[in-house]
Amino acid sequence: MADSAAEMSGVDAAATDAPLLIVGASMAGLRTAEGARRAGYTGPITFLGAEAHAPYNRPPLSKELLQTEGQGHADVAFPIRSALEEGVTWVLGRSAVSLDTARKVVVDDVGDEHPYSALVIATGLRPKPLPIDDHGLGGIHVLRTLDDAVALREVLRPGANVVILGSGFVGCEIAATAAKNGATVSVVTQSRVPLLRAVGPLLGAELRRRHEEHGVRFFTGESLFGLVGDPSVERVILTSGVMLECDVLVVAVGSDPNTEWLGSSGLDVSDGVLVDGGLRAVGVDGVVRPDVFAVGDVARYPNPLFDDVARRVEHWNLPTETGKRAGQLIAAHYAGDDCETLASAGFAPLPSFWSDQYDAHLLAFGMTYLADRSELVAGSPDDECVVEFYRGDSLVGVCGIGMRSAVQAYRTRFAAPAAAV
Template identity: 45%
Template sequence: MGEQRVVVVGAGLGGLRAAEALRAQGYADELVVVGDEPYAPYNRPPLSKEALADEIAHDRLEFRRRASVDDVVWRLGETVTSLDLDGRTVALGSDTLAWDALVLATGVSARRLPVPGPPATAAAGRHVVRTLDDAVALREALRPGARVVVLGAGFIGCEVAATAIGLGCHVRAVALDPLPMVRPLGPMLAAELQRRHEAHGVVFHLGVGVAEIVGGDRVTGVVLSDGTALEADVLVEALGSLCNVGLLEGKGFDLSDGVLADTALRPLQDGVPLDGVAVVGDIARFPHHRFADGAQRVEHWSVPTDTGKRAGAVLSAYLAGEGYDAVVAAPFDLLPSFWSDQYDIRMQSFGMPGLADPDGIRLLEGDLAADCIVGYHRGHDLVGVVGLGMLRELTAYRPRLGRTRP
């Protein structure tokens, strides 16, 4: 057999872990990682947390890479413009790369608000927090006394609000939801976190949208759907994400929410798993049998690592031509987790709290107004836990999470 080539599209955490896993599983031939940004893989969650509050530099966020990927060809600052699945090639501008196996780790992009107003650029005062360059631009704008309006009250929006308060800014947060972070956390914990944000000075405008972003070349304010006018020097659009799945459009894949795949992370083309291709990280929607029937897409920090390792194992067996069926059939039982820092609050979660019944959210330990653990139940099953502090106690719940086994 001649030398093979694996192409990884996406140079984030998922792409890096997939490359490392391929090497760890014995794949020794050519490995090419293509990334839109000019930076080697780096840690993104701190961009809205501690990195935003301090000097932002790539060398402080860059992931330590295993020596096994020292020979990887890193094509950074380049974009894959098209994908030919039949011919097994990808195009990078005028260049074409053939591949024997392909990893799609293209991640997500920040959603922008489609209303009239100044250009959707940092130079115009409209910021998002998805990349290192985004965070650098926003950090420069968060000067003491700046009037900051955050659109969206999910985790990123609330983390940015907390950081901006710590930097001496005046912060208002606007969201359609009735409570901040209510979708992943439920009303009980969301209401408590709103109380803590308000105690630090954040002013919330909840249950309203944005009718207009005011300003010519630069943002000067926003007009809410209830007619309220807010002045702003800085506007942060923390409105969720869009999956980067354009390379697969029109090719027979279910792209309604990321890319539908099986538990081997093979994308389903016209309902059939596509061998030699894997989707990892934020775009992967696949069955989580530990928690639910059907496929789920989970944007948690742990998922790119777990899916990258799984993709590496599957594709290395595929390329070796040995043991492939057994690897594909092996259970894939990951436990999603995330963390969030807001002021002095260290929030940690395990499982899938969003699957809980509306009446299945209960305080398990501690004091809601201090350190505590909240449990999320579906029927009799504990499907998620969230802790404010109490990390040691929270970790003890991990083995209990998931559906009841017979």
């Protein structure tokens, strides 16, 4: 009976000793493991992580940790809860290089094989590289990992000429931190205003004003044309011909999903890992893989709160939401329960983001960047305010500076699906 249950649920009987393998020792991976335990999975769990560190929280990397000498992993590490104190193996400092779903094996960068009974893909993102040739120059930084942040902190000295390419969350938060540290900060962006896609033109212009109040200069509608220096960058030349002194160049022009290792896996990785409403990976053949899950920034899924388009959404609360959801399905899969019904219920997390820049504390819900218009509905941008975001007649997002209770009150207004599910 046990054997037939295992076959029915798709678990390879020969591999039942193999663990739940979570590739990516990240927040999403951690929340998935906790979720699976909470939903009743008691078997072994192995984390395979490219970084040397146990899971930690990334948002402080562009803020507190970036400006506080001596802060390190202990200041940002997630506590490991009692449910994960036993039966968990951590393999850190190893990257996955390939996945064989037929043999149920992941191979790492030293050639070791990691068998699994079910697999969680939580490999996240990496920063896009400098869009022009760096000629091997020093002084060029990105910010994604703890090690990136520590390296950047070393060079964000008072008086340093810091040029930040990109005006998204990472670029803007580094600009604010560097300006507070006494650096001379320039932001170079193709956009008209910072954070345009996430917060719209009104709040973007207000954030620019606040940055400029702290001495940050903006070069909008611009990109990099060239670099000058040897062996380290000394100046950057913009496409308009403007030349800026530059001791530190930070590249913050977005991220790419870490899916190269899945190239021969048969999974749909055209933009992150396509998953269904149960966070189960979908193959290029359109068939769901019942024992392969993807969570966090690397997962691409439709959200019935908004529409049926599968998207990757990079906001901080979604690794936790996807992990909890995947954990339920994983436990059901091991228990031989009906995963189809569970998955067909759909996955409708409410995206949320926040950002701290100087004394501006932004909080948002929804998918603001789906909007075609935004509207100030309360307060004043130069103080505290609430802005609503609409796609056609549908409210798709809300963002506030301050005014917490007013912004929180919107949470329930996204509950009605835009279309029948």
